[in-house]
Amino acid sequence: MRRCVSKVNFRMATLIGCQGCDMLVDLTAMPEGGRANCPRCGHFLARYRSDAVARALAYCISAAIALVIANCFAFLTMGAAGLQTTMTLPETAIMLYRYGMPDLAILVGGFILVLPALALTLIMAICVPLTLGYAAPWLVDSARVLYTLNEWSMVEVFLIGVIVSLVKLSQMAEVQLGYSFWAYVAFSVFFTLAVSTLDRFHCWQRIEAVQLS
Ligand SMILES: [Zn+2]
Incomplete structure (x- = not known):
């Protein structure tokens, strides 16, 4: 039966x-x-793709490394009228808070750092057990949260916004891009590849197959 x-x-x-x-x-x-x-x-x-889970895991680890690097160095340096300001990636949200925009600071921090970091953790929580063929008890909940979060991931939107802002800023001030900027570009690419490689339909099939075996 x-x-x-x-x-x-x-x-x-x-x-x-x-x-x-x-x-x-x-x-x-x-x-x-x-x-x-x-x-x-x-x-x-x-x-x-039969190797989609292993590929997604590799992209996910690369994205995690790039995200850590993006948080450790200067994101950009702006100079105008003899004054120079260097900003790290977390400071972009902190500065908004200091200038009296706490709601915007929470949104920026959430969409560019917290949600992507959570999505990477979930992808690892799904891909590691699937690669090992282990039916982990958190698989279904992790996949459910991941595919809900993906609809709110705005990594690419943030990057396009930054590039447009830089073009505008370069007309008013001298702008230098830091290591963190390029690390975040690499993170965006790896993150997008990880999310797109872990196909929703086949991810659920793999979870079901592991649970039935
Ligand atoms: Zn249709």
């Missing part, structure tokens, strides 16, 4: 609902490196 229920659940896990038009699509046999789009509206559904 138990075996029968497991088979039914596994069969259900091959179906994915399109977020564009709600069509249910069966992704039972996806080839290596394959990408699935909705046959009705063309919305992206999933991509499959």
Whole structure:
């Protein structure tokens, strides 16, 4: 009886609902490196790579190292009229707080540092047990929180905002980019790769397979 229920659940896990038009699509046999789009509206559904979890873990560790470096050095130095100011990445949020914008400081600190760091921790909490084939009790909750958080991750938006601000600032003051800026660029790239490599549909399938084994 138990075996029968497991088979039914596994069969259900091959179906994915399109977020564009709600069509249910069966992704039972996806080839290596394959990408699935909705046959009705063309919305992206999933991509499959057998080594996706190991790749996501490698990108995640690289992103974590880059994020630590980004917090240790100067982010940028501005000079105008003989005055020079050097700012680290956490100071961007602290300065907003000091200038009387605590709500904006919390949002900036949350979106550029806290949420990405939490997302990296969750990716590691998912990828390490999946790589070892161990059904960790936190897998389902971690995946649920991770895929909710991803919709609020604004790493790329922050970076584009910084670049636009730098172009504007360079017309008024002398701006020098620090090691931290380039480390944050590297972090953004690795973070985006980690998140996009850990395909939502196949991540849930791997979690289910580990729990059923
Ligand atoms: Zn669709």
